């Protein structure tokens with residue numbers, strides 16, 4: 001589409017409609033309609049989305065669906081699922097749905113069914129992970145593996161790290177997982193200090209096998225291992241690779257038989273379902289990994305077939321567009337009230353912002369509307385004692401996703417009602433607020449002297465009207481985690497389609513990498529003028545001088 005979506009009739013209608021809804025308080029929407037929960041919630045694949053605490057009406061949803069129609073969402077979903085090269089700037093398909101295609105029906109890329117390849121790699125992962133878990137795979141000195149170290153960054157780290165963390169209750173009791181991503185030697189150094197080389201397996205994960213951070217960490221880890229075990233033959237028993245680039249893996253010194261393959265039609269941030277999930281499989285076993293895939297597959301089927309008004313990721317995507325492009329919300333908070341999801345906000349940051357942080361459409365036209373919000377968040381209960389002040393009384397409109405487990409992994413401790421009461425209280429209070437009259441009454445009730453009430457009133461009023469989604473599931477299992485992640489992946493896809501963006505490339509990360517490559521040798525060369533800019537040149541000299549002085 002060469003024209004911008006903002007030129008559509010649906011966009012204009014939404015703009016007019018927003019002017020009306022901007023004047024309506026959420027508490028009034030609830031007062032007007034006691035069926036909001038029934039009307040504005042959807043349950044599928046074990047996941048409930050309550051979106052009734054959003055600044056929308058039935059008319060809003062109708063108009064948002066018209067926008068999706070104008071953007072040809074159905075056609076794009078069809079193309080996604082049939083393996084068309086919808087990553088147009090890289091001329092590739094984006095087929096993460098094939099990685100979890102438990103139906104096994106053929107999915108074709110350029111006419112060729114990819115399912116045999118997918119299944120072959122899954123079988124290899126199964127066999128390898130079993131051999132580690134059962135202690136058959138031995139290190140160079142004959143001991144079973146106890147520590148798995150994933151070396152990767154971005155999509156080759158965040159997804160597997162998040163899932164491995166979330167599914168700790170399913171870990172093999174002998175095994176510990178570590179994730180090294182940062183190029184600061186402290187990350188690898190601190191990790192190595194905890195490891196026994198004889199019982200450690202390194203998984204070098206990199207789609208391209210060119211990423212500076214990963215290769216530097218992998219090289220240092222290899223040097224450490226060889227020094228510790230005294231023979232470079234040890235590498236074969238302690239290093240495996242996950243990549244699309246066999247030649248580069250071989251050049252690094254890893255035997256191709258110890259390489260787990262994936263393909264260019266798997267985007268980095270969509271890759272945890274592929275061989276990039278190897279540390280997950282080793283830690284939780286293939287049956288549980290298959291359940292993760294099955295949860296995602298169920299949600300894929302829902303996304304591909306459910307009518308939009310009952311389609312969970314479609315609704316989530318449209319609601320975010322509503323706030324970003326029409327209310328001007330610049331950020332979205334993701335606040336899990338499930339301790340196991342502590343890495344989920346960081347994972348979502350890459351998924352959403354690397355996919356949607358773009359200013360031109362697929363055809364290269366500059367957009368004239370705001371696109372992706374900034375995603376941020378942390379565990380909700382901790383956030384309450386840190387930044388919720390800003391949510392309740394600050395000046396920003398911050399739509400929030402609360403993620404709720406009805407049962408925790410440690411239910412027997414009896415804390416869960418405290419968790420649930422907190423999250424329900426927060427979403428309620430953010431929605432309803434407390435107006436001046438209610439605040440006056442509350443202050444009177446706690447015995448604040450009448451003359452002080454007026455003074456305190458402005459500080460004690462809560463404007464409310466902060467929207468939120470509540471995503472609720474029974475307990476975090478591999479299956480429900482798969483469903484939850486797939487829901488967010490497809491939400492991002494819906495947004496990309498409506499904004500006309502290609503969500504599967506990431507050209508915006510290139511420039512910084514290129515300049516870093518130019519700068520790297522400057523740090524060791526003897527020169528004092530470089531031609532970057534006044535600040536960068538001076539900082540290079542400042543750093544070198546300080547090094548010499550220390």
Ligand SMILES: O=P(O)(O)OC[C@H]1O[C@](O)(CO)[C@@H](O)[C@@H]1O
Nearest residue numbers: 154155156206207208211268509
């Ligand atoms: O898996 P690779 O090729 O090492 O890339 C790691 C990450 O780097 C990025 O390209 C961004 O720099 C991500 O898209 C990707 O997930």
